[in-house]
Every structure is written in C-alpha cells, then in structure tokens.
Amino acid sequence: MIKEKVAVIGSGNWGTVVAKILGTNVVQQSGFEHEIKMWVFEEMIGERKLTDLINEKHENVKYLPGVSIPENVVAVPDVVEAAKGATILVIVIPHQFVNGVCDKLKGNVHPKVKAISLVKGFYTTESGIRPISHLIKEALKISVCTLSGANLANEIAQEKFSETTIGYKNRHEGKLFKRLFETKYFKVNIVDDVLGVELCGALKNVIAIGAGMIDGLKLGENTKAAIIRIGLLEMKKYIKMFYKGIKDETFFESCGIADVITTCYGGRNRKAAEAFIVTGKSFEQLEKELLNGQKLQGTLTAKEIYLVLHRKGLEKEFPLFTTVYRIVFEGLDPHKIVEDIV
Ligand SMILES: NC(=O)c1ccc[n+]([C@@H]2O[C@H](COP(=O)([O-])OP(=O)(O)OC[C@H]3O[C@@H](n4cnc5c(N)ncnc54)[C@H](O)[C@@H]3O)[C@@H](O)[C@H]2O)c1
Numbered sequence: 001m002i003k004e005k006v007a008v009i010g011s012g013n014w015g016t017v018v019a020k021i022l023g024t025n026v027v028q029q030s031g032f033e034h035e036i037k038m039w040v041f042e043e044m045i046g047e048r049k050l051t052d053l054i055n056e057k058h059e060n061v062k063y064l065p066g067v068s069i070p071e072n073v074v075a076v077p078d079v080v081e082a083a084k085g086a087t088i089l090v091i092v093i094p095h096q097f098v099n100g101v102c103d104k105l106k107g108n109v110h111p112k113v114k115a116i117s118l119v120k121g122f123y124t125t126e127s128g129i130r131p132i133s134h135l136i137k138e139a140l141k142i143s144v145c146t147l148s149g150a151n152l153a154n155e156i157a158q159e160k161f162s163e164t165t166i167g168y169k170n171r172h173e174g175k176l177f178k179r180l181f182e183t184k185y186f187k188v189n190i191v192d193d194v195l196g197v198e199l200c201g202a203l204k205n206v207i208a209i210g211a212g213m214i215d216g217l218k219l220g221e222n223t224k225a226a227i228i229r230i231g232l233l234e235m236k237k238y239i240k241m242f243y244k245g246i247k248d249e250t251f252f253e254s255c256g257i258a259d260v261i262t263t264c265y266g267g268r269n270r271k272a273a274e275a276f277i278v279t280g281k282s283f284e285q286l287e288k289e290l291l292n293g294q295k296l297q298g299t300l301t302a303k304e305i306y307l308v309l310h311r312k313g314l315e316k317e318f319p320l321f322t323t324v325y326r327i328v329f330e331g332l333d334p335h336k337i338v339e340d341i342v
C-alpha cells in the first residue's frame with residue numbers, strides 16, 4: 001500500500017503546533033511516511049534564517065518559542081519543494097496569503113493530493129467573498145476538507161485538552177484526517193459539513209473583536225455574554241443566508257459555539273481589540289506591537305463581511321457585524337457597540 005506523505009503549508013503559531021501534532025502522529029499511526037515537510041515563509045532572525053534555526057533547534061523560535069517540534073518535521077523555505085510528492089497538504093496560513101501560495105502551487109502538486117484547510121477567513125474577489133476551501137479546491141483542482149475548533153494554539157502546544165471539528169464531503173477522507181490529527185489531548189469530531197466548519201471559524205473572529213472592545217470599555221461579563229450570544233446568532237444567520245446545506249448541528253460543535261467562546265476570552269483578536277480601545281492605537285500598529293509577526297484575521301474579515309452586507313442593504317439585520325466594522329474602519333464611537341445592538 002502506498003503511504004500518505006504529509007506537507008504542512010505554513011509555520012506560524014498554529015501551523016507549528018499542528019506540525020508538532022502531525023510529526024508525532026505519522027510515526028505512531030500506520031500508513032504515513034515519517035518525514036513531514038513544513039513550508040516556512042523565510043525570514044531572518046538576527047543573522048540566521050528561520051528555516052535553519054528550526055532545523056537545527058527543532059523549535060520555531062519566532063512563532064512558538066520554547067516548544068519542541070519532532071525531528072521528522074523538516075522546515076523548507078520553498079513552498080513548491082515543501083509540497084513536492086505530498087499526498088496530503090495541510091494548509092495553515094493567514095487567510096490573506098492563501099491566494100498567493102495557491103498560485104505558486106498550481107500545477108506543482110501530486111496528482112492524488114488532497115488538502116485540509118485550517119485557515120480562518122475568506123478570500124476576497126471583485127464580485128464578493130468566497131470560502132478559502134473553494135479557492136484551494138479550484139486553484140489546485142483537489143478535494144478539500146476543513147478543520148476548525150476552539151483551538152488556541154499555545155494551549156494545544158502545552159498539550160492541554162481541546163476538541164476540534166473536521167468537515168468532510170468524502171467520509172473516507174474525514175476518517176483519514178481524524179487519524180492524522182487526533183491525539184489524547186486533541187479530540188477530533190468529523191462532520192459532513194465542509195463549509196459550515198470553515199465559515200464558523202472565519203466569522204467568530206469578528207465576534208472576538210467585539211468582545212475585546214467590551215473588555216476595553218470595561219463593561220463587564222454580562223455585556224460580553226450578550227455580545228457572544230448576539231454574535232453567535234449573526235454568525236448562524238449569515239452562514240444560513242449565503243450558503244446552502246449547512247447543518248444546524250455544526251454550530252454546536254467545537255468549530256461553532258466553543259470557538260466563539262474561547263476566542264472571545266483568550267484569542268489574539270480579543271486582545272488587540274481591547275488594546276485598540278484602551279490605547280487608541282490602530283490595529284496595524286497593535287498587530288506589530290503585540291503579536292511579533294503573528295497575524296490578526298478578525299479586522300479584515302469584518303471589512304469583507306461588511307462589504308457584502310452593505311452591497312445587499314443588510315446592515316440593520318447584522319447590527320453587531322456592522323458596528324464592529326464601523327468602529328474599526330469608520331471611527332464610530334466604540335460605545336455604539338452596545339447602543340446599536342439593543
Ligand atoms: N494561532 C492560533 O491560535 C490559531 C488557532 C486556530 C486557527 N488559526 C488560524 O490558522 C491560520 C494560520 O494562523 P497561524 O497562527 O499559524 O499564523 P500566524 O498568525 O502566526 O501568522 C504568521 C505566519 O504568516 C507568515 N507570513 C507572513 N507574511 C507572509 C506572506 N507574505 N506570505 C505567506 N506567509 C506569510 C509568517 O511567516 C508566519 O508563519 C489563521 O487563519 C488563523 O486564524 C490560528
């Protein structure tokens with residue numbers, strides 16, 4: 001039997017944790033080649049290349065310092081080289097970079113390759129926004145599953161228990177990915193809903209920006225719970241309004257309600273939004289100051305969603321999404337986040 005060969009496309013905070021999980025699992029599970037190539041967007045750390053440091057220290061000193069990565073994970077600076085011969089692509093990069101990476105991979109992937117997207121966000125085109133899984137599927141002409149959940153990378157790196165959700169169309173692939181990703185501390189549930197899983201992961205980041213603003217305004221836990229509840233309803237309404245075949249049950253998986261909660265309490269989007277209120281600095285500035293190269297997904301997603309709502313005249317039906325956008329991009333008074341949703 002031909003063994004599956006895994007490549008991890010991405011090596012940020014979550015990408016590196018995922019490489020750690022998979023590097024361990026491919027050795028313990030049957031049917032996988034042991035070496036995993038991990039694509040690294042090359043950068044210099046002082047005088048040294050990040051790829052060289054990762055391969056020497058078996059640690060991503062920039063995006064996941066202090067955590068060991070298995071030695072069978074090999075950092076590669078060329079994305080085509082990283083994907084060469086892989087039958088499984090694990091795509092885990094900030095959403096704004098997926099299109100560029102797909103362009104490079106086009107025509108350069110194994111004929112039997114399949115992908116799983118861990119990306120939380122949308123792809124913007126002139127005519128609107130599209131799910132990232134659709135972009136990957138069409139660019140590379142391959143089948144794509146999705147993985148999303150209440151998954152703060154730094155906690156999973158410490159092997160603290162969490163759940164996640166994999167969305168599949170082909171059950172065989174869903175089961176294969178469950179075998180690849182599941183560990184004692186990372187429990188995978190598979191559902192027949194590729195888009196539902198992915199879209200929850202993208203939209204919860206906008207709710208997290210709202211929750212962070214509530215923290216910054218010091219409005220307390222009841223107000224934050226209201227934002228979470230209203231955000232969850234807007235997330236469901238948006239997904240159901242614009243996409244067909246989404247299952248109600250998906251919203252109760254880890255990728256749904258659980259991810260909304262964890263991001264609103266422990267995520268980077270929440271943290272930056274709180275600082276936005278407290279310091280008055282721009283999100284761009286705060287991303288640089290607070291995240292050391294990691295990327296925020298929620299502000300861009302808020303803008304992308306707002307453009308859809310505005311074009312269709314739906315702002316009043318999505319008051320939280322609309323108000324978050326207006327506070328971030330139009331200078332609206334942050335207190336409006338409460339006034340506008342009640
Ligand atoms: N970090 C988490 O806790 C977490 C958990 C679940 C899902 N996610 C999602 O996974 C995706 C990846 O997140 P992450 O935390 O691994 O990344 P990250 O936020 O750490 O992003 C930094 C990564 O982007 C790369 N990068 C910078 N400029 C680039 C460019 N021009 N082209 C390509 N890559 C470039 C950097 O090299 C680095 O690897 C996101 O959609 C995120 O929402 C993150």
Ligand SMILES: O=P(O)(O)OC[C@H](O)CO
Pocket residue numbers: 120149150151152153205208259262263266267268269270296297
């Ligand atoms: O840190 P955030 O806000 O990008 O959220 C991280 C994960 O998506 C939580 O599941």
